[in-house]
Amino acid sequence: MIKLISLDIDGTLLDGQGKLSKNNLEAIQTASRRGIHIIINSGRPLVAMVNLLETLMLIEPVITLTGSLILEKTSHAGWRELKSFPISQSVFAPIFPVVQANQLSTFFLTRNHDYVHHARTNAIYIQWFEDLMKRNDFTGYENLGVSPLSDYIHLELPVYKLMFCSDLPEEIHTAYQELASLHLPGLLVESSSDETVEIHDDGAGKKQAIEFLCRRMGIQRDEVMALGDHESDFSLIEWAGVGAIMGNAQTTLKSIAPLVAPSNDRDGVAEMINAYAL
Template sequence: MPQASTAEQVIDSKNLEPLDIRLLVLDIDGTIAGESNEISETVKQAVGKAQAKGIQVAIATGRMYRSALRFHQALGATLPILAYQGAWIQDPATDKLYQHLPVSRTTAAELLDYFETETLRSRLAVHFYINDQLYVRERNDQTESYRKRSTIQPQFVGDLRNILNDEPTKILALSQEPALVDQLLLDLRQKYTPEELYLTKSVPTFFEAANPAVNKGNAVRFLAEDLLGINRENVMAIGDNFNDVEMLEYAGLGIAMGDAPPEVKALAQWVAPSVDEDGVAAAIEEFIL
């Protein structure tokens, strides 16, 4: 499929057969929330109009469940939140946890050994997420920036092995060097097969590792088919980065944001304007309203 820029459409919505969209799934960062870390009124109104037409809305994010909750509430969403790339699926209305797929303690310890090698230790901030709590080794600029955006207070524990009595939901390695994150992906994809570990990046400086059964595509499939009883053709999904790829491929209509990487745009069926241009509202207007 040809690559698309912000201004060009991979498909022409005017030539599409009428779409029976029943579920709209939205990523948070870079999709409904930009630098402001808030959802614009334009996007809120567009989502509200979609809901008024009977379309259900869900959030699928790499964020913690607790960090995603305020966005879920701001949209008036009623479905479970697909958090941690889908490793954690929970309904805020009932607190029911539908799915939790963690990383094994053995694999978590192996990753920590790798991250703490002499060439990497000073260049990475490592986050372990256990029971929807954030654990880090020590305070640093990267963790502080993450705290401000996520509004989650990390727990500083020194050696992260001290909290490995439980299995982490997700492991995140932050670096100020995007090239280093790419190298982590390359190295660890040679060490672990997709059947052993799910590896991705959600922004250029975030390396993420999760259970091999985890990705947003599987999570959206579970929500649509198992919980709602609808088909993939009834799903419209919007995202902006590599951790959204499986979700965009699964959905009957997968839409990339205008500032998504070229590889992600190339997999989408339509490219919306950027998050700062309220691209989600434009996509809703184009295909739902």
């Protein structure tokens, strides 16, 4: 019997237009009413998840920043940290030259405040960037202006994830290869889309975060369902009792996944919940 469902957001729970379908919403709320824990498990920061959590009417822990920060809602409408994996800022120095050479925007993702530094500031690029943020419900970040990126090697706040963005897929691909070749100790480099590259602590991850919550809740591996669409979801999908990659995922992932769900544009989340959890 499924007792916990882990759901990625972009490319999984939301459709290709970034919308939550009525069928997905109803399936999630039905599962929640039956006592199944619905855990939103995303690379997004909390600020880009709050509106969705309110729509879903969930009062559960949330996994943010690809497992780097796990939070729990408190009775006074705040959030309490359950587990976190901050990045050592000593690694910023070798990273920044790669980012600057590929003209990427840099996000410093902290618990309550997010900061962005743009390598390019022309109007076309900024419009693309703002559209990207809107698609991901990402607001409230602070623009660091045009100061050199090296000015931010030491920040006062703990940074849980670095995210780099570009409107040019070839820049993202090159940056991913160059950052991975640095072999940064204790860090994992992931290309989460054609538009972004992420760096986080290698002790963090979506699978590790769900394992932590399962231990806390007394839930066994075979009582977990996990749905996602990307490489960062795959180890969790393989680990879960019922794990499925979305039909809109890359062909290489679908060819080796335990199950393939209908795509995010065909209510794949609702189909899987109805078939395996209800």
